[in-house]
Amino acid sequence: MTHIPGKRLPRPGPVLAAVTALVATFGLGLAGEAKAAAPRAATPAKTAGPFDDDRPHGFASLTGGTTGGAGGRVVTVTDQASLARYASAPEPYVIRVAGSIAVEPFGSDIVVASDKTIVGVGDTGEIVHGELHLNPGTHNVVIRNLTIRDSYVEGDWDGKTTDFDAIQMDGADHVWIDHNTFTHMGDGLLDIRKDSQYVTVSWNRFTHHNKALGIGWTSDVRTQITIDHNWFSGTKQRNPSADNCAYAHLYNNYLSGQVADGDPVWTYGNYARGRTKMVIENSYYDGVQHPYQADATAELVQRGSILRHTSGRTDEHGTAFDPHAFYDYRPDPAAAVPALVERFSGPQQRIGTVLRVPGEYPTVQSAVDAVPDGNTVPVTIEIAPGTYREKVYVPPSKPRITLLGTGRDRSDTVIVYDTPAEYGGSSGSATVRVAANDTTARHLTFSNDFDEAAVELKGEQALAMKTTGDRIVFEDTAFLGNQDTLMTDSPKLTTTSRVYLRNAYIEGDVDFVYGRATTVIERSVIRALSRGSATNNGYITAASTWKGNPYGFLITDSRIVSDAPAGSVHLGRPWHPGGEPDAVGQVLIRNTGLPAAIKSAPWTDMSGFSWKDARFAEYRSHGPGAAVTVDRPQLSDADARSYTVADYLRGTDGWAPYARR
Template identity: 80%
Template structure:
């Protein structure tokens, strides 16, 4: 196993140190990969800074997945939190807002296979404890504030045992990006041979006994403690008693409580027979920064001591953490800036990611796990592969992000082969999105029904059908023949909006159709040849409600084709069921057109004249863009009111294009 190293910061001038820290902050914001330690010599990237997956000891021996594979629920009250946390089955439990626990100081028991995560940075548990009983396994606690069970006058915690989190003989626990403050005894107590624990990016504040590990004569606990901020605390920062392996790195200890206690005011303590390794941490104004019992071992390297007094023990060989796992090691000089900014609850962490197939066997199973009435984005991360199954996102499950995780959209394909013979457009669609606020990225959607090989009356075979509002497709591909992509709405007079960007769409007959307001920007549309010399098909078949001024906009894109010159239509007006109020509106602008496009590119459909529809072009170019009498051109003045923003704005000022 190899790792990325960087030179020590010692010897750099103040300007270069600042530049280095700023660069590290930028890398953190972008989620850059790689690691650095105090040694010299280059080597490849090893690990990302943070992800939704645990690192360190919690990642070993089968790993820690929490409630992955279970339902996602959002709780706002104590009864719901207690019920789901103690359930036998796995749950991903999102805590929204502050939950006040009664009676004061009471436990919320957390059973195995649970993820408890704060929504955004607002999730709080007030004057209550999360408690993991002996035998509890596979728990993730992230992005929460747990606060205020302190009993006035009990600074030493002698009369209460109101910890923020307490566990006894638990295993595989990841505690990440939380804020612990002002509790009744310890902030975090990891006790009695608990194993495979990682504690990362937390804040420990305003307290006496911050973080204790041990209360056992056995030497079993393996724990990783990194990028935590201890401020306004007195002792146990942490205290590690009889740990088999305690790896502490990139922690920041500052503003220690100064009450004159010569012994029980300290930073890190390796106690009993603990083997402790401390790397690249930062101690500012700390009494006894790190110390070890004579029976323990402590190795320290690369840390910075500023305004410190007292013990800095180091003896024995302890262990090499890299024998167990890869990790990113930041320079100690960067730690105060990194940890103060990125520890504690983070808005960007408060979402939930459901992984397919690691946690859910199918995409549909992950969709089903999303709660009805979902108000917080849930990401369904789909690993590279071909998934031959239909997917339906019902209207009751909004705010889903469907994300392919491969290098290219072609790496992750959702495909099926149903034609419209079996259930019309709805029944044939490989993927159907009825919910609002759904985004799909880096994916391919396909219907590989072979219309040439099978004799059926209906040859429609949709790759995608949407009826929801505020649907976004980024870096996606839609593969099919007839009716590949249908963007629709629940009923004629309801306006739904769809934004397609940096994508690829292919087909032959009416392969972009429906009544939704749809913008296709910076994309490639391929008009497939059906072998005809004169008529190979129609790109669009809009059915825009006559009361909606905005139907389809294709802009800043390229239409390509393998069809003969002059054999493809730009579109025709679709009036479903002969509906006279469905009057197609299509504008194709600033787009390159191939020679396959006809000189008269619009045509009639089912007795409805194309001349009664709202078909126009503006500033198109390429061999198929020659202006003729049968090609209405939009004026400059009208074009200024037919931009991407105009099509998508609606009454809520929706602007997904503005994110780019």
């Protein structure tokens, strides 16, 4: 596979792009961006949420970054034994926690080794009365989207008899703790100890506890930590407490509902202890005693925060440090923090479902292979702009995958190969094969660039795409080839698979839209290439619809274009694979513009089967190639009401991809 990098779109700020409505509540506006001119349909600007970017920020992003188990095997666990086995393994793993895992004995550790990602599936992944523990020397760990709860021992409010944290790390480096909920544990919720370095703690909820987040337990001054967009609610102290941190950067945190037990000293918000250098920016303190305080030996700089119904210490002294000297960031307005953090902190349904090519995975196929068999949560494979020379197969065992090009235009991201049918059969020639259900592709180009003129073969079929799965969507995609460019099929003749193409571009010359799947091509451009003939420049469709299926191909509200000579291109012919008599093609060309290249008698026979026995029709064709003659069956207005996009696609499950706009 050869990847040719392209220009990436700049990513938006950490939250503002995702929460326009929320920010507008505080009187702020966002400027829109004009769409860039492009030869094909432009990709809409991506709306990014605080959890759309599965890469860490802050200190965890420095000195090589934190990637966790990216590139390793992806496994889904539902029990303690599996979680413990994969978490402690020497090789990288992405470990998806599905449902609730109760840890026994009560309060026990699950040891997490280096190069691991542990992520909850959807928002239901839980670890109950157990701790994730990172031993000294552990590095490159991501823990996301989990609820870790309930190892509290009744009567031990101060946590003096147990050490049952939610997460504890000693001397670890490059750790990202993100979008978790920590509650009701036996000692601290999150303990970052003994010179741990390059840590980011973001978008977590700390709740229903005494000691929330402690950092230190060392006389050295080495820890670098970013703490942002966390919600501390119903906690008493360590929100956080940072002892002897080289750099502690706190921004956009929300402290509310502090436990009120009358303790005048050890009930507090943020605490810079020892020789810590702490910077606090744009946070929100509501009903907090001692919002931020610092030892005489520490340095604390605060700017832009909001204090509401607070009391006690608000210490500021020294110059601390400039976080911008280490990494780029853009704090959200302090006034927006409560709404943002309440909405987006803690586990989220969409986290842990994005795989990136080529960053985390070198090829598109390797990313597909990383999706667990039988996955129930949709997975998006984001493909950076470039040309990927590889063949891709999405097997039936991997449904619910979206292939997403991230360029400005579908032509920016191309998957291409050059296999002809003679070297692998018609199906084997396909650059991309999709056999799984519920597969979607957006903003991509699929190509088979086999050069017909360069090699003399018995057959020149060379597919860019073949599908056999059901509920397949192609949106803002292009398919490039010559003969047999796009095949939409089904696993067997009597099985109906449905495919929906919107805003597509398809080009070819012979049978380049073909197969037996029920297929809708809407608001698209179909280009019939010239083969250099004055009389016959090929066939657009070759349907092999099962006779028991009333719906084959619908090309609607589209344009067929061609630079071939006038009257030299057929709309289609009936394909009966292997002479199968029950494959009786159905094609409707509806509300579509036709060029002068279309023949006056546009349907023709194939392999001894008459086109007149197939189910070919037009309805309201227009343009120079349109006509109403005896050789051009027309659908009546009454029949047309039963041949809509919805009729073709709804099936028995009411599938309506055309409505999701």
